[in-house]
Amino acid sequence: MLKVDGFSASAVSADIRKNGGGRLDLGLIVADKVATTAAVFTRNAVVAPPVDICRERVGRKGSARAVLVNSGNANCMTLFRGREDALRLSDKVAKLLDIPEELVLPCSTGVIGERLPIDRMEAALDPLVRELSPEGLELFSQAILTTDTVTKTAVQEVTLKIGKVRVVGIAKGAGMIAPDMATMLGFILTDAGVSRYDLSQVLADAVADTFNSITIDGDMSTNDTVILMASGRGPAVKKSDDLEAFGEAVHTVCAALADMIVADGEGAAKVVNVRVTGAVDNEEAKKASRGIAESLLVKTAFAAADPNWGRIAAAAGYSGAAVDMEKISLSIGKVKVLEDGEIVKGYDEAEAVKVMKRDRYEITLAIGDGEGEAVMKTCDLTEEYVRINSEYRT
Amino acid sequence: MLKVDGFSASAVSADIRKNGGGRLDLGLIVADKVATTAAVFTRNAVVAPPVDICRERVGRKGSARAVLVNSGNANCMTLFRGREDALRLSDKVAKLLDIPEELVLPCSTGVIGERLPIDRMEAALDPLVRELSPEGLELFSQAILTTDTVTKTAVQEVTLKIGKVRVVGIAKGAGMIAPDMATMLGFILTDAGVSRYDLSQVLADAVADTFNSITIDGDMSTNDTVILMASGRGPAVKKSDDLEAFGEAVHTVCAALADMIVADGEGAAKVVNVRVTGAVDNEEAKKASRGIAESLLVKTAFAAADPNWGRIAAAAGYSGAAVDMEKISLSIGKVKVLEDGEIVKGYDEAEAVKVMKRDRYEITLAIGDGEGEAVMKTCDLTEEYVRINSEYRT
Numbered sequence: 005m006l007k008v009d010g011f012s013a014s015a016v017s018a019d020i021r022k023n024g025g026g027r028l029d030l031g032l033i034v035a036d037k038v039a040t041t042a043a044v045f046t047r048n049a050v051v052a053p054p055v056d057i058c059r060e061r062v063g064r065k066g067s068a069r070a071v072l073v074n075s076g077n078a079n080c081m082t083l084f085r086g087r088e089d090a091l092r093l094s095d096k097v098a099k100l101l102d103i104p105e106e107l108v109l110p111c112s113t114g115v116i117g118e119r120l121p122i123d124r125m126e127a128a129l130d131p132l133v134r135e136l137s138p139e140g141l142e143l144f145s146q147a148i149l150t151t152d153t154v155t156k157t158a159v160q161e162v163t164l165k166i167g168k169v170r171v172v173g174i175a176k177g178a179g180m181i182a183p184d185m186a187t188m189l190g191f192i193l194t195d196a197g198v199s200r201y202d203l204s205q206v207l208a209d210a211v212a213d214t215f216n217s218i219t220i221d222g223d224m225s226t227n228d229t230v231i232l233m234a235s236g237r238g239p240a241v242k243k244s245d246d247l248e249a250f251g252e253a254v255h256t257v258c259a260a261l262a263d264m265i266v267a268d269g270e271g272a273a274k275v276v277n278v279r280v281t282g283a284v285d286n287e288e289a290k291k292a293s294r295g296i297a298e299s300l301l302v303k304t305a306f307a308a309a310d311p312n313w314g315r316i317a318a319a320a321g322y323s324g325a326a327v328d329m330e331k332i333s334l335s336i337g338k339v340k341v342l343e344d345g346e347i348v349k350g351y352d353e354a355e356a357v358k359v360m361k362r363d364r365y366e367i368t369l370a371i372g373d374g375e376g377e378a379v380m381k382t383c384d385l386t387e388e389y390v391r392i393n394s395e396y397r398t
Numbered sequence: 399m400l401k402v403d404g405f406s407a408s409a410v411s412a413d414i415r416k417n418g419g420g421r422l423d424l425g426l427i428v429a430d431k432v433a434t435t436a437a438v439f440t441r442n443a444v445v446a447p448p449v450d451i452c453r454e455r456v457g458r459k460g461s462a463r464a465v466l467v468n469s470g471n472a473n474c475m476t477l478f479r480g481r482e483d484a485l486r487l488s489d490k491v492a493k494l495l496d497i498p499e500e501l502v503l504p505c506s507t508g509v510i511g512e513r514l515p516i517d518r519m520e521a522a523l524d525p526l527v528r529e530l531s532p533e534g535l536e537l538f539s540q541a542i543l544t545t546d547t548v549t550k551t552a553v554q555e556v557t558l559k560i561g562k563v564r565v566v567g568i569a570k571g572a573g574m575i576a577p578d579m580a581t582m583l584g585f586i587l588t589d590a591g592v593s594r595y596d597l598s599q600v601l602a603d604a605v606a607d608t609f610n611s612i613t614i615d616g617d618m619s620t621n622d623t624v625i626l627m628a629s630g631r632g633p634a635v636k637k638s639d640d641l642e643a644f645g646e647a648v649h650t651v652c653a654a655l656a657d658m659i660v661a662d663g664e665g666a667a668k669v670v671n672v673r674v675t676g677a678v679d680n681e682e683a684k685k686a687s688r689g690i691a692e693s694l695l696v697k698t699a700f701a702a703a704d705p706n707w708g709r710i711a712a713a714a715g716y717s718g719a720a721v722d723m724e725k726i727s728l729s730i731g732k733v734k735v736l737e738d739g740e741i742v743k744g745y746d747e748a749e750a751v752k753v754m755k756r757d758r759y760e761i762t763l764a765i766g767d768g769e770g771e772a773v774m775k776t777c778d779l780t781e782e783y784v785r786i787n788s789e790y791r792t
Contacts, residue, residue: 048712048715050712050716081707081739083740116709116712117707117708117741224712224716304783305787308789313510314509314511318444318619320443321443321620329444330477332444386784386788390783390784393694393699394699
């Protein structure tokens with residue numbers, strides 16, 4: 005069950021999309037009391053007003069009471085009017101909940117450049133607040149979707165010395181996905197009591213190699229937001245080993261959600277872990293793994309289950325990472341393809357094809373004999389992706 | 399007529415491709431005498447042995463007599479054996495032509511990771527040399543193609559104070575095209591007499607905003623090479639205004655070839671100039687124009703003739719360039735879409751769609767009020783691109 009002590013949620017349709025047909029598109033999460041809150045955002049220079057507002061509010065307070073999310077419209081490139089719209093909506097929610105408006109965090113996802121249908125949305129806030137219930141997260145997870153084909157949720161329970169703690173994550177995202185996040189929203193809720201400082205640290209650590217290590221199309225969004233709220237209704241996490249276990253749980257939830265986002269990548273049929281080893285350092289390894297994970301030629305080869313290792317090596321080569329050609333080794337799944345820059349004796353391409361026909365697999369490319377290592381999760385690029393994105397608005 | 403004083407050329411089939419069916423795949427250009435030569439290469443860290451050999455030879459001598467090019471196999475990731483193969487072939491050509499082997503420049507393009515079919519190729523060198531003729535450049539331009547659907551040639555004649563000078567360019571490339579070149583080969587021949595130093599300068603200047611300002615898929619190749627050879631059979635270009643006119647002619651030829659490459663982009667139906675203005679400096683403008691030109695979401699919107707300006711602004715935003723959202727202006731062709739971050743009054747989307755249905759158009763995005771400006775030439779991303787690259791090897 006998608007529940008966390010101290011939180012309730014709801015979702016309604018505000019008919020935000022032109023032909024939405026009553027699709028859920030407005031969601032609300034409310035904490036019973038002020039919740040310690042951490043958040044991370046897109047690093048895009050073109051950023052939507054709701055992101056600015058969240059950044060200001062979380063930055064100032066490190067706490068929140070409510071998250072108001074709409075899909076179908078990103079409220080981006082809407083300048084001061086977009087900001088006014090977001091403020092007006094969060095203001096009204098605050099009034100209905102009788103809480104300070106700075107404790108409401110607005111998030112939007114969808115088409116860029118159109119103003120929110122503010123009247124329809126405002127009218128929907130009353131029912132939205134009325135519908136709030138501890139069981140509402142399930143509907144909430146539906147309301148935030150755009151081109152996603154499935155809801156994305158993950159739950160972890162950890163038994164600490166001080167008692168049991170629960171972490172629930174809900175996310176959306178299927179396109180415009182690139183490191184430093186994407187058109188992705190993530191909401192992580194926990195009943196644990198955690199200090200503001202610890203919560204920020206836990207979230208930053210978790211995001212680095214989960215949400216910030218996935219790519220679908222290399223397009224970083226204007227609205228990416230991940231919010232972590234701790235209600236404190238459960239045990240207070242203070243000791244360092246409890247904190248570590250709690251951090252692990254948050255990490256696991258983020259990793260599961262990140263994986264679901266890639267698996268639901270627009271038109272994607274496969275999830276591929278691109279692991280780079282032997283780099284000078286982790287930074288260099290990340291450069292190379294990102295280069296490979298974003299290469300159109302590599303991603304189309306993934307789609308074709310074609311072990312075209314030349315494209316993989318070439319992408320590492322132009323990534324900016326130092327590559328020692330005579331030390332290049334490559335495995336596709338467990339099938340060794342290259343060793344020290346050469347095809348492995350007895351390499352059977354049919355075996356590599358077999359791996360690449362799976363839904364999920366890992367490729368490992370060594371680019372030298374250094375200690376640096378990084379993994380990037382990507383998907384294949386199919387004609388379907390192009391179809392979806394040539395038709396999105398029309 | 400594709401001729402230049404002082405050069406002859408030829409092409410034959412060496413059956414390099416598995417099912418090539420007698421397709422021309424081996425080409426040769428020979429200068430009657432030692433020709434002053436300049437060249438630029440890929441900056442990929444994974445680089446094919448023939449590129450290394452050309453780099454060494456042109457670097458050492460600044461001159462050459464012959465260029466030997468094969469398509470169908472990039473001779474890349476073939477380590478020292480690939481180097482031996484390339485040396486063996488250029489050595490044999492040198493013997494047949496009775497010239498020093500360091501004056502032969504080998505180039506390869508095609509699939510990565512397979513050894514050249516060296517016996518078939520060696521057997522083809524005799525007929526290749528026998529076929530040499532001043533009219534041979536036409537056939538040569540066919541022999542170097544891979545996934546290209548058309549040959550790419552351009553001719554300029556300039557009348558300098560000292561007489562008439564001719565510049566002929568021949569190129570190939572349709573995929574793996576990104577700044578710092580691509581799987582592209584370019585051969586520029588002139589009858590002018592030009593010093594080694596001037597020739598290098600002219601080529602570097604010409605390449606910067608032609609071959610290095612185009613992108614098809616963002617994949618930089620391992621084999622990119624552009625070679626400029628001056629036979630000196632025509633007038634010697636020395637005076638600065640003659641040199642300028644000559645440089646202009648080389649630039650025009652490179653620009654025409656670069657344009658043809660993008661127009662022939664795999665699956666592409668449209669050529670779009672992405673101009674960015676108002677940046678802090680040209681470097682920043684280039685970052686933003688490259689971000690836009692390589693965005694999958696922008697390129698699929700181009701395919702759909704969808705004036706989805708939010709994707710354009712978002713791509714500029716994540717490019718790393720400084721963007722002032724309140725100063726963003728956008729035109730699609732002559733249709734003004736945004737001014738100071740807002741939709742222009744009276745903007746008619748149908749007019750923008752009309753522009754985007756053309757084969758060629760320019761979009762101009764201002765990202766601030768600086769002086770920096772840059773143009774990147776790109777194409778649309780279609781299902782056909784994905785189809786071609788999911789089937790290339792199989």
